[in-house]
Amino acid sequence: MKKILLISFLIGLSQIGFSQEIRLNTYGGYVFKDRVDSYYSRTSYFEGQIQDGGRWGGGIEYLIPDRGGLEIKYLRQNTNAPTVYQDGTNSGGQVQQTDFDLRLNWLMVDGTRYFPVNQLIEPFAGLGVGMGIFSLTNPDTNNQRSTTKLALSVRGGINLWLVDNLAFRAQASLMSAVQSIGGGFFFGTGGSSAGLSTYSSMYQFGFDGGLVFRIPQN
Template sequence: MSKKLIFFILALCALLQGHAAYAQKIRVNLYGAYVFDDKFDSYYSSSSYYEGKIKGGFQWGGGIEYSLRPEYGVELLYLRQSTHAPTSYATSVVTSNETNFDLGLNYIMLAGSRRALSSNDKFEGFGGLMLGMVIADLKDPDSGRSASATKFAWGLRLGGIAWASEAVGIKLQAQLLSAVQSAGGGFYFGTGGGGAGVSTYSTIYQFSLGGGLVFKVGAKE
């Protein structure tokens, strides 16, 4: 998926170079951030439960943003995190156990941005809401079993861009991403061992700090 995204961005940039008036409204954003740990749990009874943590780590991605007006933009973006989810659980079959799941989170989001421009155009603040989906790929390293789930996701972000030139800027931002239980369910964490299974519908909240690079397509250096 990541190679296809990079190819799509490069192909679009090449196409837009021949349409300068339109291209100047396009931005290509590259992202890198640290995502903090997030806990989850589900309790059916004292003997049937599970609890765990989605470990923090590096998140990367990219997006294509179109400027509707100087103060407003809309962006299609992809974000990826490869991490682990150590989980403790108990069922009527398994008294207690622990598995460190391999977890891949792929966010595909449509984001709106409200921009605040400085008087000299060297700094730009922004904030906005994101809506889309997360594709979660989960694997049990003990049994080799794997599963995938696609869920509705939303997010918020706030940050700023320092423009090094007319065409290139450095972005810093804080971001919250969440997969919502009440809007389509949650993630499944299966034990995969001894015929036992534990499922949950926990909402996930992922807070991150990071930034990246911004390129205005068609702008002069």
Template sequence: MKKIITLFLLTLVFYPELSAQSFSPDKRISLYGSYTFEDSFDSYYDSGNYYQGVIQDGMLYGVGFEFEVRKDIFLELSYLRENTSAPTQYFNGGIFGKYADIDLKINYLMLGGNHSFSKPGSKVEGFAGGSLGMAIVDLDYNDGNPNNYINNRATKFAWGLKAGAIVWATPKFGVKLQAQLLSVAQSVGGGVFFGTGGVGAGVSTYSSIYQFSLGGGLVYSFQK
């Protein structure tokens, strides 16, 4: 991940000189705010050890920095965050119905590419893209026993897809409307919610997070 970010920063520094004769690259900053729908998850290790729950809906917000590396092709470095909860029920050691209301914080650091397209003279610009990066998942929960409070953090691989449109109100300011899918591989798993020494020690299967959101944000172009 560090190598990818370093490459991205080097591109920001050197690409304008290399491409000055072909076109003048656009640079943009976006402020994001989206509604994220709930997502159910489950993990089954065997008939005596499994759990299931729901990551509640909530707001996903953050910021993105875009740099045009080719005509209508942008690199974007973005940070997104969601604060939510995940009511979870688990079966462990022959006892059914244990319950944990988990406070969940998900921080995404993503690097991706966006392709924009529009008709000449139009104020509406469509776009679509994908991204790769990491999710830092923080959780806190207590299953009803004051002596059984657990705080845990996991850093996992994440990927995303998005598509939408920008409506340019002025040559520099626009409103972005987009649909987005973010996925965190193995984030909702034994090692995250029920870590070593916790209620689910030994559970090694996992269930990925899939978060679909609708929303958008405000865009400022430094050149448009």
């Protein structure tokens, strides 16, 4: 996945050249709760909820005149996920409940199309692909797990240019990691245990605001 992102980014750079505009984008926002659940059998399932909270990050974007922009972006969220689960294989069939500590890292390559109304107002919409890198800690056992999954995103918003090289950015976004929740990631009980074999995709809707710094290139 990392090689795919790097190749995509290098291809974009080769098409853009160094005579174009570069933007530095900052992000700070709020992500809503997301329910995740999956059932493999009556004694092998989980029901949980990724809690809402703050998210921050940044990106560097190269603009192609009259085409849009290509951005490589990093976002981070620290949250928790209270979960009820049962795994007959590893926990003796008992229903368990844990409030997991969860750290979500998103590394994305976004393509964005801009629709400028005038020099001050610049709506946009875009799609992204990349990877979600998730780390989880069970506070009851201090066991830690991590996983990397394919991630997709869609977003839309507006840039409001305050001065020539500085804008305020507001956007709404939906980010998804395919089959990110489940398996040994959440429910292994220790050692080499594989935990539950069921999966659930993650969908996170949020709002972000931030500043855009435009760096014109000669």
